[in-house]
Amino acid sequence: MRTSQFPLSTIKETPADAEIISHKLMLRAGLIRRLAAGLYTWMPLGLRVLRKVENIIREEMDRAGALELLMPTVQPAELWQESTRWAQYGPELLRIKDRHDREYCYGPTHEEVITDYARRELSSYKQLPVNFYQIQLKFRDEVRPRFGVMRAREFLMKDAYSFHIDQASMQQTFNQMHATYSQIFTRLGLKFRAVAADSGAIGGNTSVEFHVLAESGEDAIAFSTASDYAANLELAATIPASDKRPTATAKTKLVDTPTQKTIEEVAKHLKLDAKRCLKTLLVKGAEQEAVALVLRGDHSLNEIKAAKLPEVAQPLSFIDDDQIKALTGSPAGFIGPKDLAIPVIADYAALQVADFVCGANQVGKHWQDMNWERDLPLPKSADLRNVVEGDPSPDGKGTLQIVRGVEVGHIFQLGEKYSKAMNATVLDEDGKSVVMQMGCYGIGVTRIVAAAIEQNNDAQGIVWPKPIAPFQIALLPINMHKSQRLADAVNGLYTQLVDAGFDVLLDDRQARPGVMFADMELIGIPHRLVLSEKGLDEGMIEYKSRDGNVDTKLPLDNITDQLRGIILD
RNA sequence: CGGGGCAUAGCGCAGCUUGGUAGCGCAUCUGCUUUGGGAGCAGAGGGUCGCAGGUUCAAAUCCUGCUGCCCCGACCA
DSSP, X not given: OBTTTSOOOOOSSOOTTOOSHHHHHHHHTTSEEEEETTEEEEOHHHHHHHXXXXXXXXXXXXXXXXXXXXXXXXXXXXXXXXXXXXXXXXXXXXXXXXXXXXXXXXXXXXXXXXXHHHHHHOOBGGGOSEEEEEEEEEEOOOSSOBTGGGBOSEEEEEEEEEEESSHHHHHHHHHHHHHHHHHHHHHTTOOEEEEEXXXXXXXXXXXXXXXXXXXXXXXXEEEESSSSOXXXXXXXXXXXXXXXXXXXXXXXXXXXXSSOOSHHHHHHHTTOOGGGBEEEEEEEBSSSSEEEEEEETTOOBOHHHHHTSTTBOSSOOBOXXXXXXXXXXXXXXXXXXXXOSXXXXXXXXXXXXXXXXXXXXXXXXXXXXXXXXXXXXXXXXXXXXXXXXXXXXXXXXXXXXXXXXXXXXEEEEEETXXXXXXXXXXXOTTXXXXXXXXXXXXXXXHHHHHHHHHHSEEXXXXXXXXXXXXXXXEEEESSGGGOHHHHHHHHHHHHHHHHTTOOEEEOOSSOOHHHHHHHHHHTTOSEEEEEOHHHHHHTEEEEEETTSSOEEXXXXXXXXXXXXXXXXX
């Protein structure tokens, strides 16, 4: 490709709206342009990257025996009503009506459509297992689209759905997809981690997320320093302390905290560490009006864990101020676990605090030097909080570290969730009708592009991982317009490289060298060749790698073989 | 959904307080010079100042409503 026919749309100034580095660079390098909130046009240069990502995914899915198909983006409401998700899904589901006033949605995912397809097409166990996939646009009406294509409303996703006669088969394909995903992200040249996850709205049991590690990631991942354990922070477990509970050393007293309501204020007022304070949160109970959850002051409630407790009403919700007052006799800010008429559940860590401070259920009062068992009964304990750095790993090996990541893949074992609701059955060996087991496996294709930049950039711009760079080689002639000899040589070289199978971008603009260098670095082409008259005289061409590791001169003779060595390295 | 902010040339912004001829940088076009790290000079084109009302002799500027977009929050005892 020549820049005269493949115009670069680079911009020097950083767009005002862009917050994170990948978004800024994607706009500056001319990969995407915004159409409306969360909607982006992929420009020719950006699309080349997107296609390369797609192709790697496609190759690995095909290699794993999955079958590609393509389902519509617009889906009839009936299918969603059948799976009951029409009612479950909130405003994130974009609902539309056609001219006949029939209801549809723009698909945020395709479980319903594929399950409908499978129940029509699959009738025998002999056709199983089978794994269908597509690379298709999705639309999710995000509350707050941001960070460019990282959290866009419309995005490209690879989604696969497998069908099985039994759980063992589902498990087998799940394991295979786990391996396939690892292979895909490895081939894409990304630093990633597979982590245990919550399955969220898609439903089902076992699920594993794949995260590209990046500072700006929206998810926190906890992993063990000494084992393979890795989990989304939402799911990372804390374990009961093995040590004995510390013993009381002081006598309980009621202290004045006239205006101190938050843990921070109370701790400061009493000149104590927040770790010595316990906070009590009141949430709606499943049976009782409310349940008190007690946490150490420096810890934060994990709502997903709390919602799973049988005593707690789902979905988790906090009771309002009037109810707090009615139940405890005190407004929020002074609530404590002593003498409450509702169930009290304490986090494991909250039980390990002696001489603690807690609300006294009276305005302006807290208890100090309270102790479990001595001053109030030992409550039921549970894992209620988010893990923090340094917590012991739940598998008992090492301690937890926390890093941030961008979720780019998620694999689930759905089981019968959709197949049962939609009656997707096949006949088994005994001629008996059996509900199929399902797995589902997603990759955010557009998000991968942003994540790759997030992980690979410098002051000059993008430094693409080689497998997904829009071009492999930038060929830059110096003052070609002034020298016919140089023009001939460069054009010859270009043809030679293209014929050898390289993806080459020849900058044949009549631009100054500085402009060409800056543009090629911004768009992140991994290999740069510079040819000048002087170089021609010497029979040498300058080679520099975008990552800055190599900067040298190569003899022009036999250049394709030399490059093949460098590039395929 | 709650709070804050912004909307003026393709992009980034000033002008608005105190109403009166719409401006700067980048980009674009023309010419000349320049050419190994985002060139210089000279010139040119480009705007219903987000939309709709209102006040006024006069509105980008003041008032009201609407729309779009951005940011923060949605953890709290």
